Amino acid sequence: MYFDYAATTPPDDEVLKTFDAVNRNFWANPHALHRPGMRAEQLLEQARVQVLSLLGAENGFRCIFTSGATESNNMAIRGAANRFKSRGRHLITSAVEHPSVLTVFQSLESEGFEVTLLPVLDNGTVDPEELKAALRPDTTLISLMHVNNEVGAINDLPTLGKLIKENSNAVFHVDAAQSVGKLPVDLSKLRVDMLTFSAHKFYGLKGSGALIFPEKMVFKPLLYGGGQEFGLRSGTADPARAAALAKALRLSLENWDEKLAKVSRLKCRIVEALTEIPDVEINGSIDEGSPYIINCSVAGIKPETILQGLSEKGIYISTVSACSARQTIESGVVRAVTGSPERAQHSIRISLASITVQKEVDTLCATLSTIIEMLR
Ligand SMILES: Cc1ncc(COP(=O)(O)O)c(C=O)c1O
Structure with a gap:
């Protein structure tokens, strides 16, 4: 996924x-x-x-x-x-x-x-x-x-x-x-x-x-x-x-507005699930941002570990901007947005597309919550 x-x-x-x-x-x-x-x-x-x-x-x-x-x-x-x-x-x-x-x-x-x-x-x-x-x-x-x-x-x-x-x-x-x-x-x-x-x-x-x-x-x-x-x-x-x-x-x-509405609903579901996990903070605005991108920081857990845990279950997310994923750990963007080095070092990005489906999102939410709980 x-x-x-x-x-x-x-x-x-x-x-x-x-x-x-x-x-x-x-x-x-x-x-x-x-x-x-x-x-x-x-x-x-x-x-x-x-x-x-x-x-x-x-x-x-x-x-x-x-x-x-x-x-x-x-x-x-x-x-x-x-x-x-x-x-x-x-x-x-x-x-x-x-x-x-x-x-x-x-x-x-x-x-x-x-x-x-x-x-x-x-x-x-x-x-x-x-x-x-x-x-x-x-x-x-x-x-x-x-x-x-x-x-x-x-x-x-x-x-x-x-x-x-x-x-x-x-x-x-x-x-x-x-x-x-x-x-x-x-x-x-x-x-x-x-x-x-x-x-x-x-x-x-x-x-x-x-x-x-x-x-x-x-x-x-x-x-x-x-x-x-x-x-x-x-x-x-x-x-x-x-x-x-x-x-x-x-x-x-073609039908960009329908795609946008669908992706917005999926984003809402993910945001809801993320906010239920303790010590997870959403970076950027939840309501005003692009429905296609969700960024959050998970306090105390290295983003690579979360990425790895999800990857083992066949779920693929990213840490910082993919182009520089191998060069840096801290996200300059999250640092500039939140002012927090902690959050910048612990951010993950989940990005959606018009082909993303509800079932995938449900699996992501459940798996992410289990993995974070396990790693704590
Ligand atoms: C905002 C933004 N600008 C520029 C680029 C660079 O695009 P490309 O790698 O296709 O040259 C990207 C790719 O991630 C991007 O997200």
Whole structure:
């Protein structure tokens, strides 16, 4: 039983079929001028249009297909910071961003940029007032996540975007790796400039993601070469991966509200069970966070021991962000949210998906409670 869907989801059969069919039938180089090349290019461009339309970004935005959110984050942050450095070198992000954002800011700091790391409220979100106070005339880029990957906190993008646009000329980049495909993201209604996501978070393929950015925005690429993807990401584009991403996004957004309601009910059941176990504290907000993510700290028991105990019963959860699970014990996110090193060292994450069923949740709740009792 898998409860680590915030780390990745299984690819949907339909997505795999699309990937296979495009690879078999339209494998020509999409940049070639011959007929098979042009057909492959057509599919690539169709996927681009579909992705933009599913995100309310038909007007004024471009989509670049990338290898995932890590690459998109690197490209957006580095690209925007360097593009506007003649205007200013002050950048803003938050303390709870994914490492693929935080470490890019750290590297920019070593290159002479000044970075303000915003704290978060105890529900894990950025306080708009803190952001307003941090804005300066030389601020050129603000990067904040939509949904936090460890505690599920949802930043108020409409308020943050409005505030940024009314008080600065800065570019607003959003890492939406944990929201795209799960919650509605409509760029026509948000004042967001750049948006990052990964397909494998919503039943797409690993090594596949996108960056959405303003049509008029030019920035330095990370990869130089043949000038593909508007000159911003060189290398032969992959129509099969692009078509699979568009398919995954379309399917995951079908009946998204029903899926959200179902997952919310499952989350409630888990939270109820957790609150009945002594010395278990929920990290982040129970009611306002993403229904897909639950984070709690179990006092006095190492999270690895709980993970191991559950794993032996065929139940899989995670400790800190999966990408850094082998490097760190303390969760920087839980520390920033709760202010407690104890809780940060004892946190576990349970993450759900639309394919999670009640029976699995019941088994998880019962097993978790038994294991914690046994370990005490
Ligand atoms: C919020 C967030 N941003 C970025 C990433 C990086 O995504 P990928 O590993 O697909 O590049 C993840 C993956 O866990 C994430 O949760």
